[in-house]
Amino acid sequence: MVKESKQSQFNPYQNNGGTVAAVALGGRVAVGGDTRISVGYNIISRNYCKITQLTSKAVIASSGMVTDAQNLHKLLLARITLYKHQHGTEPSLKALSKLLSITLYSRRFFPFYTFNLLAGLNEEGQGAVYGYDAIGSFDELKYGVQGTGQELCMSVLDNQCKGANRTDDYTFTQDPVELIRDVFTSCAERDIYTGDAVTVWDITAEGIQQTSIPLRRD
């Protein structure tokens, strides 16, 4: 007879909510993340940064579970330091994309509960975005969004960046930073887990610039 456990098992996972998005355009990529993290209906921080700089031209933005994201970022930074010591250079965006994939897959049977965007400039100086699932499947994208607000944002980005379902003769020329701000402002209107502020990292050949604008705080 199988003995049934009376006690419930500890659930190591939690969704802390939040949204991250990235848009690449030519030699530039803009990455945004809101600064709210929650547990259920409880907001545990209004100024938490979901984005970590990995190299001089690449950042990672993670939504999902904060503790896994923190430790994933820490692990990546350590691996990148080792890479720098071994090769004398920073890893390329492509190398990082694979590094992130295998790091996530190393926990295939106890996944990092994180949904990541890796964004930066590739070896040709072109802006690029990589989108991942929790266990390391990934693809190169022109734009991406992950987290609790992804359904709200994605169709707008499809329309604005790709020109999906448009009848006019459209090419995407808008400032990607502005686009991300607009998308987050709209997202915060309907997603309770997205709000407080959005931080946008603007990555160009000149370097990385960070700006922040407030969002709905309710």
Add this chain to the structure above:
Amino acid sequence: MALNHTVDPIIVGASVIAIKYADGILMCTDTLASFGSMARYKNIPRMAAIGNSTLIGASGEYSDFQEIIRLLREKEQEDFIQHDNISLSAAHYASYLSSILYGKRNKGNPLYNSVAIAGIINGQQYLAYLDLYGTHVLADYVTTGFAAHLCKPLLGNDWRPDLTESEAKQLVEGCMRTLWYRDARASNRIQFAKVTREGITFEDPYVLQSEWGYDSYKTYSLNPLYA
């Protein structure tokens, strides 16, 4: 599943409140540890000093809190015996504890606590919130347990970075009173502690003033049938 895993807490402490104010950080807990609905230990401390610049307070499983204190004190002694006039700061302890908590949650055997860690680093206030998953968040005010629901809005309204000590105390005492009125696992016996540039000070626990004479307390229902 192994038997020694903490699946649900046994002896439990209720809320912790910690806020930054002009000269430091004020922390407050009640002195109760409950066993289910029983008020089991009515006069135990739920805050502790690590070295002379770090203050920690925890809600949740009390034995796990004691284990945390042991681990941090062990680290503190290891640091002290270097005799190098360099000491670990609250940020170091918070980071260390966060790694422990994360490691334990990865094993499915968490330390069942929500923790506030406060300290002064280079003259600046440092205040962090940690939970049983290893989540590590910096904040101007930290509330754990029921206080996260009942007191966070109060602090959101009235907290300012330039609060004086007595203003801060008044604000936090108000929060503790709210908890006493509405959190069934809270006690009216509370204790304050603070970290300032001068060090850590624990105050003696005392019993909160409360008023139960209002009509709404005496009259249990608005329905005259049950009044």
Add this chain to the structure above:
Amino acid sequence: MLFFINFDTQRVTLDNLIREFIFLLNMSGAGTGYDLSSTTYNPEGKVYQVEYAMKAAESGGSIIGLKCKDGIVIGGERNVLSKMLVQHSNKCIFGITKNIGAVVTGVIPDGKAVISRARQEATQYAEFYGKDIGSTVLADRVAQYMYLFTLYGGLRPFGCSIIMAGIDDGTPKLFLIEPSGAYFEYFACASGKGNQVCKTEIDKLNLSELTCREAVYHIHKMLVKSREEGQEKRYEVDISWMNSETNFFLVPVPVEFKDEMERKAKDDIESEERGD
């Protein structure tokens, strides 16, 4: 096959012949066969490896421990082997818990290994019993650990002596642990190169009236006197203490005060010599 066996036997016999030859020439012990491992006594009932370890310990800088009226002070000196060494980067006093510490002489890396073990014992004790280890218990455990290294063929006894100081329930304690694993509790003790001179000087002190502050001065004085004359070697002195001033934690003596006492000790010795 046969060839190898023959060859082997021949070598062993040759070895034995050489050993016997040396034994006849030299009765000091070296080369008699008794000094190669600590598993065998020599005919006098001693273990040469342990004797050698003692010798190694005695060849290090002098170390001193003094139990005073108001606390306890330990100190030691180390030769500085190069001008290029960063000052005070190589201490001979080590903390074990907040109120237990030790000063080491002899082969310093050996001492560090022992200290590391002492720290493990201390943390393990604290974890198990929920209170800090006492220095009496710790000295015993450390001595047992050092003793173990005098028993086995594959091990080399520690080439260091250790003076351990601690406070057990408010009572200052001082122990000297030797490479043999022997340890005794003292009011005051010394080991290392100049231990004879130091012990003579210690005998002149009135320990029951001595304060920690005075002890710092005396330790400096003993260390200067015990130093070999005419040799202008570079050295550094470490002194740590435990008393009400330090909350009964073992901490290094403040540098200004230590330097002041060192100057005073040297001046006094000079004027004593001039007076004679």
